[in-house]
Amino acid sequence: MSETTALRAPLRRVCVVMMSAAGDVVHVLPVIHALRRHAPGLHVTWVLQPGPATLVQGHPEVDEVVVFERGRGRRAFADVRRALRARPPFDVVLVMQDYLKAGIIGTFPRSPVRLGFDRARARDLTWLLTNRHLPPRPVRHMQDQFLEFAEALGAAPEPLVWNIGPYDGERPWQREFYASLDRPAAALVIATSKPEKDWPAERWAEVVDALHGRHGLQPVLVGGRSPRELEAEHVIAKRARHAPVSALGSGLRRLVSVLDGAALVIAPDTGPLHIAVALDRPVISMMGYTNPKRSGPYRRFQDLLIDAYGDPGEEYRASTETRPGRMMRISVADVLAKVEHWSRTYRLTHPPADAAGA
16 A cells, blocks of 8 residues: 555654765754654664765764675665664665665665655655555755655755764865865865766866966865775876865765865866755755756755756756756866856955864
């Protein structure tokens, strides 16, 4: 049986299935805060893959994380099933990821309710693996779609709270990192999980020099250490006259500390963009491959958005459609124009965290 009515039963234990993508993990946090406000004694268990799991490590609203080791193949499913079956029953399982593996894992916890997306918005037939569904709606921003889970459980989504850090124990590392810089930092996210969302490294090198020379900023390269990120780092270091600082491979928790202390963040559509929004750090978002109305910066810093997804004058709605090749439309001049706007609008009103004295 499938129902779309709000679920008003008392909440004591909730299992969240959202396993991958740092940006989506960021979008889930306001849902958990909303549920906690609605049911203060709520126990939250979250199923996550190892990388994204580090992002919520130490979060005060997450009671426990069950790690799905994707690299173990079929054994990973058996491990998670065993771990979830060992827990007491849950009042509801929130299947917040519309992939088959998430739908399968959503059936493992003992629970009378498995809440997922409606049929039109679910992929891989995941709607067949849930027994309650969100009311049908058009495609919306991912943050709005996740907040629908809170609404379905009778919880008011507002105010939005992320509380993503940095936490007290992370401040010493942040102070040490920023003590080594002699000027405010601009964090540059130089690559993503998909090549189609990346911006050419040669253009990043020009931006590095402009940030350093015209704006008195220290460019800091952030992200992981994938082959594409390391190649971009190499090209930037070779072409830029002013050497950027590299914080590649620092890990998600330290990435939060770097972004929190930055005066400005520049990023394509990837997890650090959404972390910056959650931290209220001004972020120039570079959108071309993906629809900014679905995956762009949520509510904040719309005036810093570079929209290469839409054509001039085009009116479009949120959608999952991707547009390959559009990131190449973004010029260095486009980015630097937004940097100038940031300097006039945000430099004084959004100073970076006082990492040296935090």
